[in-house]
Amino acid sequence: MTMKNENTPKEKAGVVAYRSEQSGEPHVLIVSARKIKDQWVFPVGSVEKDEPLEVAAQRECLEESGYRVDIGEALPRVETATDHRTVRFTFFLARVVGETDQWETDRQRKWVPVSQVVDMLPEIFQGIGRRAVKRILSAAK
Known part of the structure; x- marks a missing residue:
């Protein structure tokens, strides 16, 4: 039996999913948080045993929002520590390629302009949001 090492960071993977809008300004997908009202x-969640980060990120996006995505470049990792454990977040830029009508019913989802998304995020994700917005805008040129 293998015991988990409390010093090993808990891996979480997610996406900064974006799409073009008729207004010309790209929009980014956000979902309602479960733990913070x-x-x-x-969209982000736990990585399963032996699951590649990219696969976990795609799965979490589909589960939490109903959107299928193509994974793009990885963004710089973010770590946070609690009294008990370190959590390491890896986010990927992702383009939406499809949609289902099923996702976690306790989640809301919405698309927001890239110019507004950073201010809507908790502080821990604002740096990721800023980096993602820069990359999305440079790709849109």
Whole structure:
């Protein structure tokens, strides 16, 4: 039996999913947070044993929002520590390629302009949001 090492970071993977809009300004997908009332986050969740980060990120996006995505470049990792464990977040830029009508019913989802998304995120994800917005805007040129 293998015991988990409390010093090993818990891996989480997610996406900053975006799409073009007729207005010309790209929009980014956010979902309602479970643990923080009235807060919006990027789709993100735990990585299963032996699951590649990219696969986990795609799965979490589909489960939490109903959107299928193609994974793009990885963004810089973010770590946070609690009294008990370190959590390491890996986010990927992702383009939406499809949609289902099923996702976690306790989640809301919405598309927001890239110019507004950073201010809607919890502080821990604002740096990721800023980096993603820069990359999305440079790709849109």
